Amino acid sequence: MSYQLELRHLRYFQAVAEDLHFRKAAERLFISQPGLSKQIKELEQHMDVQLFERHNRKVELTPAGAYLKTELAHYFNGLNQIIEHSQLLDRGLVGNLKLSYVGSAMQQIIPDLLLAFRKQHPKILFSLKEMDNQTQVDGLLSQETDLAFVRLENLPRGLKSHPVLREAFCLVLPKNHPIDSHSFKELGQFKNESFILFDQQYSPSYYHKVMQLFEDNGFAPKVSHNTIHSNTIYKLVENHFGVSIVPKSLQLKSQKGVKFIPLDNLPHRTVLSAVWDPNNRNPALENILQLLRI
Amino acid sequence: MSYQLELRHLRYFQAVAEDLHFRKAAERLFISQPGLSKQIKELEQHMDVQLFERHNRKVELTPAGAYLKTELAHYFNGLNQIIEHSQLLDRGLVGNLKLSYVGSAMQQIIPDLLLAFRKQHPKILFSLKEMDNQTQVDGLLSQETDLAFVRLENLPRGLKSHPVLREAFCLVLPKNHPIDSHSFKELGQFKNESFILFDQQYSPSYYHKVMQLFEDNGFAPKVSHNTIHSNTIYKLVENHFGVSIVPKSLQLKSQKGVKFIPLDNLPHRTVLSAVWDPNNRNPALENILQLLRI
């Protein structure tokens, strides 16, 4: 009956191959010489290869033994690397993190977060995808995404979330619009304007929040256009297709044809949340969450 | 106290990673489920990495476990290749054969031998070096050479030899020399010519054999030039520096300026021998010797 090959055999072989001396090698391995002899014999029988030439008072490697010796050095090295890499993966120090986000999060939050995270864990790779809120939630549940940035009030059961940014809105007007931050008093001044808003489908929760804002200010807006990109909104506003309301984080310092009026005084806020599946065991997720929870 | 990592652990892990089911994997490995669980746990402790997520009724790989699974496939494959290659080396089916030879052996013997051997063992590489007889013997004893082709009567103790070619001599004359194979009767006809011979140092044994030939024919030759290359001999003969005697195997079919007269009737023969050290354990040597001994 043939024995199973074990790493023990290879470790012992390596020691004898280095020392070319059973007694010394055995001492170094903290086992007895006969035990070592037996294990080497077993290795030779298992491989069906003669590894050593035992002469009267000296031991030599056969060509096959010499070959095995050089290969094993690489081999053990390879095994150690596999183990070390597994440990890094286990601790989330290397790996892959799949992120998704609503377009507006890319303006401020995501870039800062990624920069900070990369500094801490430079070996973790990201994949980034912009998608609407519902698609993001589906991605989380199917484990296609690890972490999503959404504007959603109520999440599906089982997902966890953490508010990342709680922000007021601001008006977007053409640069030459008669109303500016001094003459602005209340939203009712715009009851006869057309509004360009983010698509309802893209983020129902956000859309609902904006509508609430209008309702609390006593009118229902005329919505002339829908889009999912803030740049499109700015272009349309600049060309007098209407005015708009967006989260403050989308306010740009130097946008050519438009101006912004912050609505800080109104109580309404939109919340950008980081959302994840607590069952997702990607260790890199734990690490990026730690960064967010501070 | 930490256990040693053994191939057993990795084999068991692989089975569980494939089945994602401890009981099934245990069955496949012909061990009990608790034993398998214990070994996997030991592996996880040793690596300090969680490899599986044990849920209530299903087992899943962690990212680190998934990584380990893919790496191990390559890993075991690599180990098998090392073992297989060791076996080939052990049987002399791959490897390296260091040959040395006296220049005259390259004319006929070595090429034929190498062609036949390469046909049988295409994966064995040769290294070939021309050197004088004494250097060849030294190379054999220091294991720098595996097999030597020499012209030597008595070998150092311990080396073994096998005659490869036993050949007569032949005269080398300028093409327009008055004597040809018809008018040639006996060597005495050349007692007043100068002779160009192989260097004594290069092969004392051969030199001695040639001198014997002259002595048996009743004269001591005038030796005008020594060289170690047959081509140099032919050039000198062609240009009337003298005549020569060489082993028959150096006779060329179509040498421009010289003609050959075989001395088959004389009893003198020179022997080309293959020589090796029986203590040399290069398995490829055994295989090429088998070819020679036929």
Next chain:
DNA sequence: CAAATCAATAGCTATGAGTTATCAATTAGA
């Protein structure tokens, strides 16, 4: 020729791989 040095062998010991029996937790079916 005695003493020292080497690896192999024989026979014993005890560690730990693998066993059986059981538990705890959950799911599926009646």
Next chain:
DNA sequence: TCTAATTGATAACTCATAGCTATTGATTTG
């Protein structure tokens, strides 16, 4: 709402074998 079935983990045992001691045999050395 039970029961039966299915899962992996745990506990306690047992037996195979890794490793031990003592010895041999072969050789070198002083």
